[in-house]
Amino acid sequence: MESTTLLNGKFSFKVLNNGSLDKTKVICRDCQSEFSYHRSTSTLKYHLMAKHPAGDSSQPPQRQQTLDAFRSRQMDNATKNQLTAAIAKWLATSCRPISLVEDEGLTEIIRIASKDSLYEAPSRATIMDRIDTLYSTERAAVKDKLEQAEAVSLTGDYWTSVSNDNYLGVTAHYFTRQWELQSHALTVMKTEERHFADNVVDHFMTVAREWGIEEKVASLTTDSARNMVAAARQLPFEHVPCVAHSVHRAVTVSLHNSPFDSALAKCRKLVGHFKHSPANASELKQQQAAHHQKQEALTQEVPTRWNSTLEMVKRVHRNIKPLRDALALHPTRIPMPTAAELEKTKKLETALEHCRYVSDLLGGEMYVSCSVVLPALCHLSRVMDATEDDPAYMVKFKATFKADMDGRKDKYNTTWLRIATALDPRFKDLKCLTKPDRVQVWNSIRTLLMEMQRPAELDDTPEPAKKKPALMLADESSSDEEEDSVERCIDRYKAEPMINLDDSPQEWWSTHAASHRELAILARRYLSTPATSVPSERLFSLSGHVVQKRRASLSPENVNRLVCLSNWLKAKK
Structure with missing residues (x-):
């Protein structure tokens, strides 16, 4: 019913x-x-x-809602404090503008997530206070780690911001007691003076004194700019030129007025045609889809960007059919590389892949790279040897490349690099060196070990600091007992089995440091040295997110705080 x-x-x-x-x-x-x-x-x-x-x-x-019941829906103070701290850490880590806290969208999102319709985001002043506190905490932690380090290596380079201010970026690298390789930004310091050698020396010494590591710095890795090289002669620690810069420079010299000029010029025009026109880029994507290929943009060659020539050539090769079909839709004067030119660039690509491999191998921060320099250059020299199958243009390219690299050998700190290679259990056989050079390396290590065992003479008048490898040239008498002890130390190390190339040398030292105590002290000093100045250059990439046109008025102190803090927080992840 x-x-x-x-x-x-x-x-x-x-x-x-x-x-x-x-x-x-x-x-x-x-x-x-x-x-x-x-x-x-x-x-x-x-x-x-x-x-x-x-x-x-x-x-x-x-019943009518009471005031206490209404308040229970609001976020409690403890949660608000946690949220404010999280916002400050997020902005610092990702280098976001502080003004984001005033964005109504952020407030609305938090209100929805917290179900607190009355939530108000913290003010800019509050966030800046939190960031300042976070910076002080993280800086104290980094300084404490540096105080515990036995030896510290630095990298440094200069950079100009969008507001035309000059900055010096410096990073520190060292082993912890557990043989973990650490990397920290020390400063992004605004500099007013011209970058003459004397001023460069003052800048680096100021940073070292500020962090209390003046007596611990073993080496400084920079590019090979003349002012850097001149400053390195005056600094009390060793200078290691950036090897990756040398490889890139050798590639640039070898391609200048080379048989590849015509083919590379066509590739540049081809890339420019599709990079500078959205309509042309869209047609290329359609042709890539029609050929069942990945839709990817072409790469423009930039003279100062490492491996950009290689990436340009590779992408042109991968998209040669879509490029032809896209150009055929609207006939233009843009010429396609001929079959012979494509064959040339294909052989060039093979050679440049070895250069990219070496650059990537030497550019890391969290693994040992200094000891890899000489084996990597030896490998590069072998693959650049001309073969019977090489056409004339490849023979010329390889010969020019090897000649340029050989001409730069005198600029490398080969003494430092050789000792680092010997102290790496992956390369201690020193096959990348000639037999006389191997003997000389072990003799240098003997001299260093004997100098470590010899007690320092007490003298009220301190002598000027000496660069560490200068000790290898010391010609002082030593007792037979010292020589026997040092010889046994080296023999024990040589008798240890070598490890594979993929194994970690710091992991090996973490388990063998107790039985090779004297050599472990040297290993901490030499193996912590970066092979390139890339770590300090990465600070400039990070700085680009901070010093933007919208934030060009940021004070140098805030730039330094934000960049360093972001680096420290990311390193902890």
């Missing part, structure tokens, strides 16, 4: 004059009020709660 009532008989359908029921109208049985009904009882329930609360049995009686 069809029901004539709703809500447990509280409402009934309206009865028409002919005796039928109007299912669109209902009557309240308590007050005879008439309501429209469209299959929803929300209005009817509201009427019962408002007018007949005592008789409403469908829901428990409602």
